[in-house]
Amino acid sequence: MLGKPTSSATAPEAILIGGSAGAIEVVSLVLGALPADFRTPVVVLVHLPKQRPSALAGALSGKCRLALREPLDKEPLAPATVYLAPPDYHLLIDEGPSFALSVDEPVNFSRPSIDVLFQSAASVLGPRCAGVLVSGANPDGARGLCAIQQAGGLVAIQDPDDAAQGAMPEAAIALCPDAHVLATTEICQWVQQLGAWQTSPRRGST
Amino acid sequence: MLSGEFDIELPLLLEAIHLKYSYDFRRYALSSLKRRLEQAMEHFNCRSLSALQERVLREPEVMRGMLAHLTVQVSEMFRDAGFYRALREKVVPYLRTYPSLKVWIPGCATGEEVYSLAILLREEGLLDRTLIYATDINPEALHKAEAGIYELDRIADFSKAYAEAGGRASLSDYYTAGYNAAVFDKSLREGVLFSDHSLATDSVFAEVQLITCRNVLIYFDRVLQDRAVALFRDSLCRKGFLGLGAKESLTFSSYAAEFAEFVREERIYQRR
Structure with a gap:
């Protein structure tokens, strides 16, 4: 199921999920399917109107067995935690790995921008991160997903026919033709397998 | 990449x-x-x-x-309404007890936060006895801050934020609209000193009662953040206030123990 891992791909230290219009439903399903012992940190970025507290936390609370929160600047990525990109900031991965924030200009008319998050993760984590891009009506995220793939990380794209809005997945498929194109239920399994990949060798070694 | x-x-x-x-x-x-x-x-x-x-x-x-x-980060006036409401409701009562006030806004960029704070202090009757140090390393940004001229198409958002932040009047009371720009009332900056200062290389220059430094530390690494927070500590009087951005925190700072959380959810700290 993980399929076509490049030779450099390795168990991810972070799984990044990006989306826009129509993404909350998919993200809810993916997060809801994660077991309580899922260790790999998950970072979720969905374009939303700027407001505090974000609508995303409200929509996802109660649907996920893992700790759910918006990261602070410089906060280290911790296991068994789902991080939600706060509204009106860019969210980046920095050395550590830890989170960094910026209020630089919007990218692809978006702040937070999926490209900014994915490109920073590719730069810092290289093959040790995985990216998923789901439903959305604009092309943000395609270049970032491509950067993760070029850095050796695993990437998946929601099947545009299965997505509420196909434009974002289609833009990503055009830019990274080798990425897995998966239906929603397959994305749930794919993410779970990425987490299992991390935990199984560790159990053996401790 | x-x-x-x-x-x-x-x-x-x-x-x-x-x-x-x-x-x-x-x-x-x-x-x-x-x-x-x-x-x-x-x-x-x-x-x-x-x-x-x-x-x-x-x-x-x-x-x-x-x-x-x-x-340069393009900032907004009254970004995060809750922060300005907390300043007004919880910090201003303390500031009133000082016969004269000094405020420092490091990394003020093009000045949106300077005018936001000046308006708040005017409405609370404190601006006349306040000296505001607005500092940045970028001379062009400082010139823009001093001019206090902002594109008219940004003003609608500023006005909305001002109202949400508990503004007592209408934002239009504080500026004159030109062809495509809003010029803020120069009386707002009579007590503002715009000056070159670097959090990376310069030192303490005054004792102040309030520092607001919002979404500036996010651009620094942990070492430089510590340097800046040490400057804030050394500049603040005892029981002075430090306001940070919504996603900034002293949690990861070496100097966390020297500040108390004053309004936790709005990142307002008080020097111990």
Whole structure:
């Protein structure tokens, strides 16, 4: 199921999920399917109107067995935690790995921008991160997903026919033709397998 | 995404800028810095950071342009209504007890936060006895801050934020609208000193009762953040206040123990 891992791909230290219009439903399903012992940190970025507290936390609370929160600047990525990109900031991965924030200009008319998050993760984590891009009506995220793939990380794209809005997945498929194109239920399994990949060798070694 | 040579050239460029112009970006957070340098390469039509370094070293006007890429964040007036409401309701009662007030806004950029705070202090009857130090390393940004002129198409958002932040009047009471710009009332800045100051290289210059430094520390790494927070500690009077951005925290700072959380959810701290 993980399929076509490049030779450099390795168990991810972070799984990044990006989306826009129509993404909350998919993200809810993916997060809801994660077991309580899922260790790999998950970072979720969905374009939303700027407001505090974000609508995303409200929509996802109660649907996920893992700790759910918006990261602070410089906060280290911790296991068994789902991080939600706060509204009106860019969210980046920095050395550590830890989170960094910026209020630089919007990218692809978006702040937070999926490209900014994915490109920073590719730069810092290289093959040790995985990216998923789901439903959305604009092309943000395609270049970032491509950067993760070029850095050796695993990437998946929601099947545009299965997505509420196909434009974002289609833009990503055009830019990274080798990425897995998966239906929603397959994305749930794919993410779970990425987490299992991390935990199984560790159990053996401790 | 660029890598390899870029990662080698990056510290060399920062070192060159520091040696030649004394601007110290060596402890800026890498993730944002990389993006900004990529944009600068594109802007100056340079194929590598080495090529950019060549121009920065030999053409001072390129360095001036670089400063815009490396520093200026476009800010908004009254960003985060809850922060300004907390200042008004919880911090101002303490500020009233001082016969005269000093406030420091480090990294003030183009001044949106300076005017927000000046308006709040005016409405609370405190502006006449307040001296505000508005500092930044970018002279062009400081000039814009001092002019207090903002594009008219940004004013609708500012007005909305002002109302949400508990503004007592109408924002239009504080500016004159021109053809496509709003010029803020110069009486708001009579007690404002706009000045060059670097959190990376300069030291304490005054004792103040309030510092607001919002979404500036996010551009620094942990070491430089610590340097800045130590400056804040040494500048604040005992029981003085420090306001940070919504996602900034002293949790990861070496000086966390020297501040108490005053309004936790709005990141307002009090010097112990």
